[in-house]
Amino acid sequence: MGVNNTDSDKTQEEEQQDLPKVVLFRPPPAFSLIGEESFASNKFHFLKAYDSHLPLDQFLSTHSHSIKAILSSGDPAPVNADILQLLPEVGVVVTTSAGLNQIDIPECRRRGIKIANAGYVYSADVADLAVGLLIDVLRKVSASDRYVRQGLWAAKGNYPLGSKLSGKRAGIVGLGNIGYEVAKRLEAFGCFVSYNSRKKKPCVSYPFYHDVCELAANCDALIICCGLSDETRHMIKKQVLSALGKEGVIVNIGRGAIIDEKEMVRCLMQGEIAGAGLDVFENEPNVPKEFFAMDNVVLSPHRAVRTPESLKDLSELVVGNLEAFLSNKPLLSEYVDSE
Numbered sequence: 001m002g003v004n005n006t007d008s009d010k011t012q013e014e015e016q017q018d019l020p021k022v023v024l025f026r027p028p029p030a031f032s033l034i035g036e037e038s039f040a041s042n043k044f045h046f047l048k049a050y051d052s053h054l055p056l057d058q059f060l061s062t063h064s065h066s067i068k069a070i071l072s073s074g075d076p077a078p079v080n081a082d083i084l085q086l087l088p089e090v091g092v093v094v095t096t097s098a099g100l101n102q103i104d105i106p107e108c109r110r111r112g113i114k115i116a117n118a119g120y121v122y123s124a125d126v127a128d129l130a131v132g133l134l135i136d137v138l139r140k141v142s143a144s145d146r147y148v149r150q151g152l153w154a155a156k157g158n159y160p161l162g163s164k165l166s167g168k169r170a171g172i173v174g175l176g177n178i179g180y181e182v183a184k185r186l187e188a189f190g191c192f193v194s195y196n197s198r199k200k201k202p203c204v205s206y207p208f209y210h211d212v213c214e215l216a217a218n219c220d221a222l223i224i225c226c227g228l229s230d231e232t233r234h235m236i237k238k239q240v241l242s243a244l245g246k247e248g249v250i251v252n253i254g255r256g257a258i259i260d261e262k263e264m265v266r267c268l269m270q271g272e273i274a275g276a277g278l279d280v281f282e283n284e285p286n287v288p289k290e291f292f293a294m295d296n297v298v299l300s301p302h303r304a305v306r307t308p309e310s311l312k313d314l315s316e317l318v319v320g321n322l323e324a325f326l327s328n329k330p331l332l333s334e335y336v337d338s339e
């Protein structure tokens with residue numbers, strides 16, 4: 001006599017197989033940092049392309065009709081036209097990153113695919129680190145820490161003085177969520193904030209510079225807070241660094257390639273700018289070795305967005321976005337082009 005497999009007889013694994021699939025091309029760093037279980041849901045099932053022995057295109061073709069969403073976790077796994085073409089049922093790309101430079105946005109728009117990013121969850125952490133890097137560069141915190149540890153205080157006397165944050169002219173490049181949080185913090189520290197953005201923001205009274213070179217010429221610290229796009233790649237080039245000048249410092253918590261890194265190294269080596277605080281680099285995790293010998297440069301391994309607190313908020317947002325999409329509800333942090 002045959003046995004009818006009713007729904008209640010299904011194993012948990014079989015039940016999961018019936019759920020809509022969300023494909024992942026690489027493990028999001030947040031999985032190992034706060035545990036994959038924080039991203040679990042009974043509304044969808046993660047399909048991990050990186051666990052398969054099949055080449056990616058073959059893997060995607062095999063599952064193409066059950067994959068409804070992509071969970072992207074930034075470089076180096078692009079969501080491009082070739083990938084999207086293999087996944088006709090995908091209606092949303094949810095990303096664990098604040099930056100969207102790994103996603104072919106025009107191709108998503110062309111296919112009617114929605115995009116949800118990390119929204120505001122990282123803004124405070126990134127802004128805190130931007131200010132931390134700036135204070136460190138100006139007041140030589142890391143450099144004097146090294147000096148004390150090496151026993152040089154007792155052997156050689158005092159370390160050279162740093163420079164005051166309050167009263168500095170801070171130029172924010174990119175006044176989105178993160179840039180705005182940086183601006184608020186620096187204002188509270190007594191800095192004079194001005195900014196450059198694609199458009200002047202009606203909601204703030206900070207002076208606006210349409211030209212980033214002009215902004216650099218009128219500030220002591222340039223803080224790079226924008227995303228990477230064709231428009232912003234190497235936007236901070238020789239002319240901008242020269243305009244920032246010998247006393248100027250730069251902080252980058254956006255993306256490495258927004259600055260022409262070779263040119264920045266040259267300017268730092270020749271004293272054409274005074275210092276840098278960098279969380280992002282052009283060819284991560286490789287960092288130009290010239291930086292290692294520079295006491296006026298503070299280096300951070302692309303950690304600005306990551307605290308356990310923000311990652312917990314991220315997991316709720318990611319699951320919320322995917323569940324909303326699968327229930328035909330509005331996304332919680334939909335990316336809209338005019339932002």
Ligand SMILES: O=CC(=O)O
Binds near residue numbers: 098
């Ligand atoms: O840099 C990190 C991110 O974009 O989330």
